[in-house]
Amino acid sequence: MKIVLASASPRRRELLTTLGLDYTVLVSGVEEQVTETEPAKVVEQLSEQKAGDVLQRLLRAAEQEDLLWDGEEDLLVIGADTIVAVDGQILGKPTSSKHAAEMLGWLSGRRHQVYTGVTLYHHSRGKTCRHTFHECTQVWFYPMTEEEIGWYIGTGEPMDKAGAYGIQGLGSRFVKAIEGEYSNVVGLPVARLYQELRAMEVM
Amino acid sequence: MKIVLASASPRRRELLTTLGLDYTVLVSGVEEQVTETEPAKVVEQLSEQKAGDVLQRLLRAAEQEDLLWDGEEDLLVIGADTIVAVDGQILGKPTSSKHAAEMLGWLSGRRHQVYTGVTLYHHSRGKTCRHTFHECTQVWFYPMTEEEIGWYIGTGEPMDKAGAYGIQGLGSRFVKAIEGEYSNVVGLPVARLYQELRAMEVM
Numbered sequence: 134m135k136i137v138l139a140s141a142s143p144r145r146r147e148l149l150t151t152l153g154l155d156y157t158v159l160v161s162g163v164e165e166q167v168t169e170t171e172p173a174k175v176v177e178q179l180s181e182q183k184a185g186d187v188l189q190r191l192l193r194a195a196e197q198e199d200l201l202w203d204g205e206e207d208l209l210v211i212g213a214d215t216i217v218a219v220d221g222q223i224l225g226k227p228t229s230s231k232h233a234a235e236m237l238g239w240l241s242g243r244r245h246q247v248y249t250g251v252t253l254y255h256h257s258r259g260k261t262c263r264h265t266f267h268e269c270t271q272v273w274f275y276p277m278t279e280e281e282i283g284w285y286i287g288t289g290e291p292m293d294k295a296g297a298y299g300i301q302g303l304g305s306r307f308v309k310a311i312e313g314e315y316s317n318v319v320g321l322p323v324a325r326l327y328q329e330l331r332a333m334e335v336m
Numbered sequence: 337m338k339i340v341l342a343s344a345s346p347r348r349r350e351l352l353t354t355l356g357l358d359y360t361v362l363v364s365g366v367e368e369q370v371t372e373t374e375p376a377k378v379v380e381q382l383s384e385q386k387a388g389d390v391l392q393r394l395l396r397a398a399e400q401e402d403l404l405w406d407g408e409e410d411l412l413v414i415g416a417d418t419i420v421a422v423d424g425q426i427l428g429k430p431t432s433s434k435h436a437a438e439m440l441g442w443l444s445g446r447r448h449q450v451y452t453g454v455t456l457y458h459h460s461r462g463k464t465c466r467h468t469f470h471e472c473t474q475v476w477f478y479p480m481t482e483e484e485i486g487w488y489i490g491t492g493e494p495m496d497k498a499g500a501y502g503i504q505g506l507g508s509r510f511v512k513a514i515e516g517e518y519s520n521v522v523g524l525p526v527a528r529l530y531q532e533l534r535a536m537e538v539m
Contacts, residue, residue, distance in 0.1 A: 151508055270513075275531060305354055305519060306530040310473075312515045316508060327509040328478055 134207040139187035148321040161186040172218040176250030184212025184252040208256040217296030219245040236297040242276035268322040270313030337410040342390035351524040364389040375421040379453030387415025387455040411459040420499030422448040439500040445479035450521045471525040473516030
């Protein structure tokens with residue numbers, strides 16, 4: 134089976150690798166269009182758009198006898214999207230250092246939620262099935278001083294991450310506890326994904 | 337300040353590195369003597385024995401003008417011990433494949449606890465202070481089939497780990513959720529340690 138991860142995130146690649154799957158990365162160029170407002174629905178919608186866009190590209194490639202995919206082999210496309218929500222407000226990636234400082238100020242000393250939505254497109258014998266789900270993990274931060282926020286932004290780690298922190302990196306020192314799946318906070322709920330792939334008899 | 341980690345675990349080294357500390361590893365050769373029975377007390381006691389043994393070695397080294405430590409510089413020794421407890425029974429590292437299979441069978445589809453005890457010896461201007469604490473994290477496993485247990489043991493990952501699994505490796509696929517600090521399950525609660533070191537004005 135050809136497995137395609139529709140994400141450029143090195144963290145998602147690493148997580149998918151722990152499942153021992155051989156996969157290719159094909160990044161979606163889709164313009165994200167959010168019509169949902171609930172965090173869980175937003176990440177599901179975005180994961181669907183990313184995976185759907187890559188699926189369409191692969192189907193076109195097969196028609197045009199492009200080398201991306203032959204159209205015969207079974208195909209699995211995995212799309213994922215992660216956001217942080219605090220008090221019902223959705224935080225994406227920070228747009229500036231000031232924005233990152235603002236976000237970290239909101240998270241400091243409190244609980245927030247991390248949502249990752251995952252869409253699986255499974256194409257087998259001319260038929261495509263879609264399966265979408267999400268996981269939510271609660272995250273508690275220790276209080277952060279202004280000095281700590283400044284230091285953390287100075288490391289550069291917050292800038293490409295939803296909610297302006299990375300739980301697996303230098304940001305780990307601020308995370309008092311989580312409730313839920315850990316890898317979901319990193320960007321891909323591997324245990325849930327593994328269970329879903331087993332249920333689909335893909336693993 | 338000279339910082340010494342009294343542990344051979346590569347996972348603890350990696351976690352300590354995320355705190356950005358410069359440290360040396362010196363492994364305790366102490367014969368572990370457990371008189372406690374409660375998991376939290378057991379890990380505290382063992383972390384204290386490991387850190388205490390390394391501290392004694394360093395103090396002797398300073399007396400003998402050994403190069404390990406000059407006796408003048410401030411010194412911080414960090415000892416840690418991790419165990420898994422399920423239904424009040426303590427699981428250490430498995431002694432055989434059969435033992436590992438037994439442990440994983442116990443954990444399958446249920447909740448267990450991971451305890452890490454940490455002892456910090458801070459030696460400054462001829463005075464030594466000891467600070468010991470522990471963190472407990474709840475861990476939920478998805479049900480595992482016999483085939484999955486066999487496969488996992490075949491990977492070799494369970495053999496050197498308390499409870500016969502590694503949450504950061506191939507074992508991650510079986511962990512449905514946790515409640516508490518993640519790195520505590522890996523072997524060293526870095527966020528808690530960071531907070532304690534800040535309170536001690538070491539960081």
